[in-house]
Amino acid sequence: MSIIKVNKLSKIYDGAEIPVRAVDGVDLAFEQGEFTAVVGPSGSGKTTFLNAVGGLDRPTSGEVIIDDVDIWQLSGRKLIDFRLHNIGFVFQAYNLIPVMTAKENVEFIMELQGRSKEERFDRTKSLLEAVGLGERLNSRPNKLSGGQQQRVAVARALASKPKFILADEPTANLDSKSTETLLDIMETLNKEENITFIFSTHDARVMKKARRIVTMEDGKILSDERK
Amino acid sequence: MNIILAWRNLWRNKRRTLITVASVFFGVLLSTIISSMQEGSYSSMVDNVVKFYSGYIQVQNEEYWDNKTLNNSMEPSQVLLDQVTSVKEVTHVTSRLESFALASSHTITKGAMVSGVVPDKENEITQLKKWVVEGSFFSENDQGVLVGSELAKYLKMGVGDTLVLLGSGYHGVSAAGKFPIRGILNFPNPELNKQSVYMDLKVCQEFFSADNLVSSLIVMVKDQYDMPAVFKKLKAKISAPYAVLSWDEMQPELVQLIDSDRAGGQVMIAVLYILIGFGIFSTIMMLVAERTREMGVMVAIGMQKSKLAITMFLETVYIGIIGVLAGFAGSIPIIIYFYNNPISLQGGAAAAMTEMGIEPYMYFTLQPSVFYRQAIIVFAITSVVALYPLFMSAKLKVNQALKA
Ligand SMILES: Nc1ncnc2c1ncn2[C@@H]1O[C@H](COP(=O)(O)OP(=O)(O)O)[C@@H](O)[C@H]1O
Ligand SMILES: [Mg+2]
Numbered sequence: 001m002s003i004i005k006v007n008k009l010s011k012i013y014d015g016a017e018i019p020v021r022a023v024d025g026v027d028l029a030f031e032q033g034e035f036t037a038v039v040g041p042s043g044s045g046k047t048t049f050l051n052a053v054g055g056l057d058r059p060t061s062g063e064v065i066i067d068d069v070d071i072w073q074l075s076g077r078k079l080i081d082f083r084l085h086n087i088g089f090v091f092q093a094y095n096l097i098p099v100m101t102a103k104e105n106v107e108f109i110m111e112l113q114g115r116s117k118e119e120r121f122d123r124t125k126s127l128l129e130a131v132g133l134g135e136r137l138n139s140r141p142n143k144l145s146g147g148q149q150q151r152v153a154v155a156r157a158l159a160s161k162p163k164f165i166l167a168d169e170p171t172a173n174l175d176s177k178s179t180e181t182l183l184d185i186m187e188t189l190n191k192e193e194n195i196t197f198i199f200s201t202h203d204a205r206v207m208k209k210a211r212r213i214v215t216m217e218d219g220k221i222l223s224d225e226r227k
Numbered sequence: 228m229n230i231i232l233a234w235r236n237l238w239r240n241k242r243r244t245l246i247t248v249a250s251v252f253f254g255v256l257l258s259t260i261i262s263s264m265q266e267g268s269y270s271s272m273v274d275n276v277v278k279f280y281s282g283y284i285q286v287q288n289e290e291y292w293d294n295k296t297l298n299n300s301m302e303p304s305q306v307l308l309d310q311v312t313s314v315k316e317v318t319h320v321t322s323r324l325e326s327f328a329l330a331s332s333h334t335i336t337k338g339a340m341v342s343g344v345v346p347d348k349e350n351e352i353t354q355l356k357k358w359v360v361e362g363s364f365f366s367e368n369d370q371g372v373l374v375g376s377e378l379a380k381y382l383k384m385g386v387g388d389t390l391v392l393l394g395s396g397y398h399g400v401s402a403a404g405k406f407p408i409r410g411i412l413n414f415p416n417p418e419l420n421k422q423s424v425y426m427d428l429k430v431c432q433e434f435f436s437a438d439n440l441v442s443s444l445i446v447m448v449k450d451q452y453d454m455p456a457v458f459k460k461l462k463a464k465i466s467a468p469y470a471v472l473s474w475d476e477m478q479p480e481l482v483q484l485i486d487s488d489r490a491g492g493q494v495m496i497a498v499l500y501i502l503i504g505f506g507i508f509s510t511i512m513m514l515v516a517e518r519t520r521e522m523g524v525m526v527a528i529g530m531q532k533s534k535l536a537i538t539m540f541l542e543t544v545y546i547g548i549i550g551v552l553a554g555f556a557g558s559i560p561i562i563i564y565f566y567n568n569p570i571s572l573q574g575g576a577a578a579a580m581t582e583m584g585i586e587p588y589m590y591f592t593l594q595p596s597v598f599y600r601q602a603i604i605v606f607a608i609t610s611v612v613a614l615y616p617l618f619m620s621a622k623l624k625v626n627q628a629l630k631a
Pocket of ligand 2: 046047048169
């Protein structure tokens, strides 16, 4: 059963002289446990697509159905709550709250969910250990490297026990070594914990790790391959 | 979480926060000192004026205030006296009988204001004794009188001479009497010196054929802050034919003087706080602008905008609280110092005050209202300023914020 179904999704920007069809009638489904890369050149519509799927940017038309919920029918507050409980996010950079330590950043989302102190504490520790940062619990983001920050962001995304994780170019600001570490962690989590990842990239080495590659161009799906 | 987050956010830009806090600090410091000085001076003015003659509260025949004649005097019943003394904040009660008479020596005659008082009680309230510059004070049933210095000079009389008083008594009975001068009074106010004649209440009642009658009961309380409550209690207990008057009803000029002066001070304080308000506002504006992306991330991962707004609201409130507390910490020692060491005034202002019977000192007050008002004002300002982040987080577009 698909956990995400995208039906005739379009996003048209009317601002310019010629309207830009950033996402153009996309139909797509994602299954539990998939490890999908959305690829394509810059401007092909990856961010717009992921934002529509993640409930961050309202599409012009079409639907995004997550576990039988047509998310764009939800009101503002309900949509935020839906994201909190169902979707994990990793952004390109500056994901973390600068005044909070790694531990607090991870705990933060569980606190928003209203989870108990003990659960938060245990889960934070094991998640940060899982991303290889068991020693950096009390470091603030500015004391962590870009790669470490992204790993904390992955731990935070996982902390809320989401149905899937959306990561828009999570490695774009990382050197190749950090990129590799981050992807290895994501891959391990996917294989061992059956965590569903959807991430975008235009880095060929990152693409290679994916088990499903959705290629976009001009807002359309050019190809959809599974390995 | 909000509380900690807001607190840490506050110190992200230490210098800016400190500058903003400092502006609140100076605002509160100046405002408390100004208000303490103003209110302290007013209350000392009131206390002085009130203690000089009128008392805080008077009970009279209801006709007396508008038409101050002997015929409108009253005979205070025991019930009335009990009603007054039963109010526990009342510290002193005394009676006076006042009317006009002609004062003369052999050849010279002049109008005088005759006050019949209970010497010891009167002295407790108005310290009448302290104005006696020649001769001595009098005691109960004393047939002698105290005369204002200018009046005595005009009549060319001194201590030991006999003053003749002529007038009309109760219900038009003619009043005439001879009274030995016991002492000369020299008030700071020349008007009083020109017309005052004091005598014992009983002697006065006899002179005016007004047995047992008084013009008013003078009621004293600890200070003006006790007055409103006592006034209310007395008003509730005492009804026609008696009337209860408060000092502010009896001294409308003083009330007006204080009100207009206070308004001046308030305008100054208002301008000060408006400036501070804009200072805080610009800080909060910058703070929101530089955190757009971060706010986007927080809302994206599932933080409700209202929670975000509360965090920013708290930051604004912290600035206010720190500023206010620091301001108090700075102003309280200064105010306490001047409370204990009032500033002595010199020159024209001092002379004018002395003339009005007011000690020429700038007094400070430690009334809580001086302080909590500033706290309320700062809280109101920060609340208004905090509407901005509230508004900005409400209209935050996550996808755009994430691009910032
Ligand atoms: N806010 C916007 N207003 C107008 N056009 C936009 C806006 N955001 C994106 N676009 C356009 O939509 C297209 C897709 O952009 P985007 O989804 O960011 O692509 P990608 O993430 O693949 O680089 C581009 O042509 C881009 O210029
Ligand atoms: Mg993009």
